[in-house]
Amino acid sequence: MSGSGFIAWRLFLRGHRERRQSKPLFGAALGIALSLIPLIVVDHFADAMIEGIIARYRETSSYHFQIRTWEEPLQEEWQTLANKIAAQPGVATAWVERSGYALARARGPRDGLTLRALPENAPLRDTEFGRYIEFDEGSWNLADKSILLGREAARRLEASVGDKIFILTAATTAGNITPKVNPMTVKGIFTTGYQDLDRTWAFISLDEGWNMLAETSSTTFVGGKFTSLAQSSAIWTQIKNTLAPRWKAYSWRELNRYLLSNLESTRSILLVIMGLIIIIAVLNVLTSMVMLTLEHRREIGTLKCTGTSPGTISLAFTAAGTLAALIGILFGLAAGLLMSYHINSIIASIEYTLTLINGIFTDAPPPVLLSEGYYLQEVPVKMRWLVTSVIGIITLILSIGAAWLPASRAAGLKPLEVLRKH
Amino acid sequence: MNNTILSVRGAGKSYKSGPETLQILKEVNLELQAGQSIAVMGASGSGKSTLLNLIGGLDNADCGEIESCGFQVNQLKEKELTAYRSKAIGFVFQFHYLLKDFTAAENVMLPMLMRGIPRKQAKAQAEEALEQVGIAARSGHYPAQLSGGERQRAALARALINRPKLILADEPTGSLDEEHRSLVEDLIFSRIAESGTALLLVTHSGELAKKADRTMLLREGLLQNP
Known part of the structure; x- marks a missing residue:
C-alpha cells in the first residue's frame, strides 16, 4: 500500500x-x-x-401495427387484406377488428361501453393477447350473441355471467341515425389488469360487430402482430411497401405516441x-x-x-x-x-x-x-x-x-x- | 573537507502586527557542523522558533541566505521543500504532533512510506526505532493511549527514522514533567550522537542547553554567544 x-x-x-x-x-x-x-x-x-x-396496451389494444383507410371497404375486402397480411413472413397474426361506442343496460344503471368486435378465436390466434385477458367469471366465448364485459364495466352495470344485457348502438338507415337495441348474453367477465380499460371494454364477435356497429359510428382496421417485435423493422417496411395506396399503415409507436x-x-x-x-x-x-x-x-x-x-x-x-x-x-x-x-x-x-x-x-x-x-x-x-x-x-x-x-x-x-x- | 550542515548568513524576518512591523530577526548568522549540537536560548518572543521555522522551510526569510544540508532553503519550490523535509531534516516540536489515527509504529513509519520505502521494511525499521527510544512495547498503541513522555519519544523516533542530517528541535521537552523531561533529553542527545546527526535546539531550559556542544543566545534579533 x-x-x-x-x-x-x-x-x-x-x-x-x-x-x-x-x-x-x-x-x-x-x-x-x-x-x-x-x-x-x-x-x-x-x-x-x-x-x-406499454406492453399491455400494445398486446391488448393497439397491436404491433394497424392498417386503416378513410374509404369504406366491404367486409370481404377487409378480410382479404387481413389474410394477405397474415400470410407475410414474420407476421404472427392479423385480423379485422371493428370497434365503436354503445350504451349498455343490465340490472343496474345504464353505462357506456367500447365494443370491440374480434374474431371468435382471437386468444387462440394470438396467445399474447390471451395472456393479458384474465377471466374472473366465465371464459372467452363470443358465439351466439355473446358479450364479454370488463370487470369494472360489469360491476357498474350489475351484470354477471349468464345475464341478459341490452346494447344500444347507432344504426344508419337511409342516411338517418336510429337507435338499435341488441340483446346479448354475458359469457365472461375479464380484467386486463387496468381499471380504466376494464371500465369500458366489452368484446363481441366480429360478425356481431358488423351487424351492430354502423360504418359511420365505428372504426374498422386490420390489427397485426409480428413474430418478433425486436426484429420487425424490415418486415414492417415490406408490409408498408406492398400495401395499395388506399391503405395506411401505422406502427404501435405511432398509435401510442401520446401514451409513450x-x-x-x-x-x-x-x-x-x-x-x-x-x-x-x-x-x-x-x-x-x-x-x-x-x-x-x-x-x-x-x-x-x-x-x-x-x-x-x-x-x-x-x-x-x-x-x-x-x-x-x-x-x-x-x-x-x-x-x-x-x-x-x-x-x-x-x-x-x-x-x-x-x-x-x-x-x-x-x-x-x-x-x-x-x-x-x-x-x-x-x-x-x-x-x-x-x-x-x-x-x-x-x-x-x-x-x-x-x-x-x-x-x-x-x-x-x-x-x-x- | 567542509562539514558544515547548516549555514545561516544575515537572515532576517519581520511580521506585520496591525500598523506595526515587528522585526523579529535582524541579521542572524549561524554555522552548524555535522554531528554538532547547538542550543539557542532566549526570552519568549525573541524569535527562537521563528529561526527554526526559517531553517525548516516552514517560513521564508525576508533577507539573507540559509543553506541547509545542501539546500538553499529560501529558494526552494514546493516539490524541493518536500524533498528537503523528507530527506534532510527532522522536526521535534514541543508538542508531539503525532497523528491520532495512527499507532506509534505507524506514525514513525509514515516518513519512510512517503519516501516510497515498502511498508514491510518501513514497519521493521519503525519497530527498531521505537526500541531504540525504549517504547517498543507500545508500538501498537495510539497516541491517546501513550503517556506524554512516550509520545515525545515516538516523535523523536519519527524525526530520526529517515536518518536526517539535521534535527530541528523546538522546546522538545517543554511539555513534559521533570521525570520524563530528563529521560527524553538524554535520549535526544544519545540518539543524535549515535546517528551522527546535527542538532539545532531551541529551549528555555539552561539544563537542556548545557547538554549541547554549544549554546547561543538570541536577543534583539541577533544571535550571540552568551
Whole structure:
C-alpha cells in the first residue's frame, strides 16, 4: 500500500476506533447508501411500470401495427387484406377488428361501453393477447350473441355471467341515425389488469360487430402482430411497401405516441429527481470531506513537516472520500437491487402491517397499496443491471470530484499556520 | 573537507502586527557542523522558533541566505521543500504532533512510506526505532493511549527514522514533567550522537542547553554567544 493509500485507509477507519470521534466519512458512506437505495428502487419500479403499461396496451389494444383507410371497404375486402397480411413472413397474426361506442343496460344503471368486435378465436390466434385477458367469471366465448364485459364495466352495470344485457348502438338507415337495441348474453367477465380499460371494454364477435356497429359510428382496421417485435423493422417496411395506396399503415409507436410521450415525460421527471438525489448524496460527501479536512488540519501540517508532498496529502484525502463513497455506493446499490427484486413482498408486508394497524384502531376498509385502480396489481420487476451500473459509476465520479475539492485545498495548507493554531 | 550542515548568513524576518512591523530577526548568522549540537536560548518572543521555522522551510526569510544540508532553503519550490523535509531534516516540536489515527509504529513509519520505502521494511525499521527510544512495547498503541513522555519519544523516533542530517528541535521537552523531561533529553542527545546527526535546539531550559556542544543566545534579533 502506498503512503497516500495508507493514510487514506486510516482516515477512513478513524472514528471506528475511538467512540468520541466524529465519523464524517462513515456518515458520507451512509448518506450515499441511503440516497441510492430509493433511487434504484424508483428506477426499477418506474421502468417496470412503464414497460408493463406499454406492453399491455400494445398486446391488448393497439397491436404491433394497424392498417386503416378513410374509404369504406366491404367486409370481404377487409378480410382479404387481413389474410394477405397474415400470410407475410414474420407476421404472427392479423385480423379485422371493428370497434365503436354503445350504451349498455343490465340490472343496474345504464353505462357506456367500447365494443370491440374480434374474431371468435382471437386468444387462440394470438396467445399474447390471451395472456393479458384474465377471466374472473366465465371464459372467452363470443358465439351466439355473446358479450364479454370488463370487470369494472360489469360491476357498474350489475351484470354477471349468464345475464341478459341490452346494447344500444347507432344504426344508419337511409342516411338517418336510429337507435338499435341488441340483446346479448354475458359469457365472461375479464380484467386486463387496468381499471380504466376494464371500465369500458366489452368484446363481441366480429360478425356481431358488423351487424351492430354502423360504418359511420365505428372504426374498422386490420390489427397485426409480428413474430418478433425486436426484429420487425424490415418486415414492417415490406408490409408498408406492398400495401395499395388506399391503405395506411401505422406502427404501435405511432398509435401510442401520446401514451409513450406521457410515459417518457414521467421517466424524464423521475430522472431529474434521481439526479437531484445523487447530487444531494454527493454534497454529503463534499461536506463530510470539508469536515474531515478541517478536523485534520493539524495532521496535515504535521505530515507536511515530515516531508509529505501536497500531492500525496490531496491523494490521501481524495482516496479516503472515494473509499467512503465506494462503500456507500456498493451498499446502496446492493440494498436497492435487493429491495427492487423483492418489492412485491415488501409492499405486501407494508400492506399487511397497515391492515393490522387499521383493524386495531379503525373500522375503515383496509388500505390497498397496489391495486388495478393504481394501474398495477403487481410490479413486474426486471433487473436493470446496466442502468444500475451507470448510476453507480456516475455517483462515484461525482463523489471523487466532491472529495478532491476539499482535499486539494487541504493540501495547500501552510504547515506553520496550522501548527501555530494548534 | 567542509562539514558544515547548516549555514545561516544575515537572515532576517519581520511580521506585520496591525500598523506595526515587528522585526523579529535582524541579521542572524549561524554555522552548524555535522554531528554538532547547538542550543539557542532566549526570552519568549525573541524569535527562537521563528529561526527554526526559517531553517525548516516552514517560513521564508525576508533577507539573507540559509543553506541547509545542501539546500538553499529560501529558494526552494514546493516539490524541493518536500524533498528537503523528507530527506534532510527532522522536526521535534514541543508538542508531539503525532497523528491520532495512527499507532506509534505507524506514525514513525509514515516518513519512510512517503519516501516510497515498502511498508514491510518501513514497519521493521519503525519497530527498531521505537526500541531504540525504549517504547517498543507500545508500538501498537495510539497516541491517546501513550503517556506524554512516550509520545515525545515516538516523535523523536519519527524525526530520526529517515536518518536526517539535521534535527530541528523546538522546546522538545517543554511539555513534559521533570521525570520524563530528563529521560527524553538524554535520549535526544544519545540518539543524535549515535546517528551522527546535527542538532539545532531551541529551549528555555539552561539544563537542556548545557547538554549541547554549544549554546547561543538570541536577543534583539541577533544571535550571540552568551
